[in-house]
Amino acid sequence: MSPPPDPNEHPVSAPPELDPVIHAQARLRVVAALSALREGDRLAFPRLQEILGMTAGNLSVHLRKLEEAGYVTVTKTHSGRTPTTLLCLSRRGRLAFEEYTAAVRALLEPPQSTVDESTLEGS
Amino acid sequence: MALAEGHDVTEDDDAAPPSAADTLRLIREQQDATERSLTPDARLIYWPWGLAWLIGFGLLFLRFGPHGRVYVHLPSWLPLTTLYVLMVVAFVVSGFAGARAAKQVRGQSARKGAMYGWSWFLAFAGFYALAARLSPYLPYEYNGLLWAAGSVGVVGAMYLAGGAVWNTRDLFVLGLWVTLVNIGGVIAGPGWHSLVIAIGAGGGLLVAGAVSRTGRTTR
Numbered sequence: 624m625s626p627p628p629d630p631n632e633h634p635v636s637a638p639p640e641l642d643p644v645i646h647a648q649a650r651l652r653v654v655a656a657l658s659a660l661r662e663g664d665r666l667a668f669p670r671l672q673e674i675l676g677m678t679a680g681n682l683s684v685h686l687r688k689l690e691e692a693g694y695v696t697v698t699k700t701h702s703g704r705t706p707t708t709l710l711c712l713s714r715r716g717r718l719a720f721e722e723y724t725a726a727v728r729a730l731l732e733p734p735q736s737t738v739d740e741s742t743l744e745g746s
Numbered sequence: 747m748a749l750a751e752g753h754d755v756t757e758d759d760d761a762a763p764p765s766a767a768d769t770l771r772l773i774r775e776q777q778d779a780t781e782r783s784l785t786p787d788a789r790l791i792y793w794p795w796g797l798a799w800l801i802g803f804g805l806l807f808l809r810f811g812p813h814g815r816v817y818v819h820l821p822s823w824l825p826l827t828t829l830y831v832l833m834v835v836a837f838v839v840s841g842f843a844g845a846r847a848a849k850q851v852r853g854q855s856a857r858k859g860a861m862y863g864w865s866w867f868l869a870f871a872g873f874y875a876l877a878a879r880l881s882p883y884l885p886y887e888y889n890g891l892l893w894a895a896g897s898v899g900v901v902g903a904m905y906l907a908g909g910a911v912w913n914t915r916d917l918f919v920l921g922l923w924v925t926l927v928n929i930g931g932v933i934a935g936p937g938w939h940s941l942v943i944a945i946g947a948g949g950g951l952l953v954a955g956a957v958s959r960t961g962r963t964t965r
Contacts, residue, residue, distance in 0.1 A: 641762075646762045646763075646769075647760045647761065647762060648760075648761060648762070648763055648772065649760070651763065651769065651772060651773065651776075652772065652776045655772070655773045655776035655777050655780070656776050656777070656779075656780040658777060659776075659777045659778075659780035659781045659784070660780075660784070660851075661853075661854065661855050662854065663853045663854035663855075664851055664852065664853035664854055664855045664856070665851070665852045665853050666850065666851055666852075667850035667851070667852070669850060670849065670850035670851065673783075674779065674780050674783050675776075709852055711853075724770075724773060727766050727769045727770055727773075728766075728770065730766040731766045731767060731770065
């Protein structure tokens with residue numbers, strides 16, 4: 624267990640232990656959305672775009688970063704004659720998201736904390 | 747911040763959420779929004795069936811009451827025809843709601859959903875084949891009971907199976923309720939069965955739709 628972070632030393636916006644790939648609003652939303660898929664399911668690109676309300680270009684950029692990090696599995700396939708891109712979190716991505724969420728929780732509720740929660744929220 | 751709204755390319759996209767609390771809220775909101783989108787609206791699943799049963803079996807009771815009593819002089823073909831037309835509508839509406847939620851999702855859920863949808867169709871086909879064969883040999887009032895109780899029995903069993911497939915207690919409990927009400931109605935006999943189903947099962951489905959959260963599974 625790492626010691627509770629000192630908010631004065633590491634501002635919450637860029638704490639060193641938070642995965643930088645996930646710790647960006649847009650990619651966090653992509654990963655969170657994909658984490659709501661049931662085990663063994665994949666989501667087509669247009670449906671993910673619809674759920675997130677992002678532009679196709681924007682979503683592509685973030686998906687590429689997530690794919691490069693090995694967090695998202697991209698499968699190109701065909702439904703009839705239309706090419707379809709299917710997306711899901713890889714096992715590594717799921718793990719990274721769980722670790723990220725746990726790390727953020729730990730920031731909010733540091734074990735045996737002397738840190739006032741409002742200090743964190745106010746940053 | 748409204749997650750469903752359009753999100754343009756901005757510099758902020760790469761920015762971290764402002765605080766840990768915001769981060770958790772963002773995660774929860776996005777997961778909930780996704781879950782809602784991928785889950786059929788329970789009201790569209792339950793209400794069409796509830797209305798079909800309340801109206802259809804209500805008419806059956808009024809026209810074919812216990813011990814041959816006629817409360818309202820409707821044409822004899824009307825109640826069962828209404829019931830079956832409304833059941834077809836309910837089948838289409840609930841199927842459409844399920845298909846829309848599963849749109850562009852591939853994998854296990856899609857396979858489960860497709861198999862479950864076909865199970866409804868096939869279970870009804872199996873029962874109707876039997877009922878059509880037996881129908882000519884039964885006295886009129888028991889004929890009505892056969893078709894009515896058989897249809898409700900199939901729906902109850904499909905809800906029970908749905909509870910097992912998606913591991914949801916709500917759907918299983920609903921199936922249990924519909925099945926028990928149906929058995930109770932069959933024991934009470936022709937006429938009473940219609941009343942028991944209209945109020946117990948039809949009303950139960952309307953209530954189930956009203957109280958259900960759209961979320962199918964609790965995460």
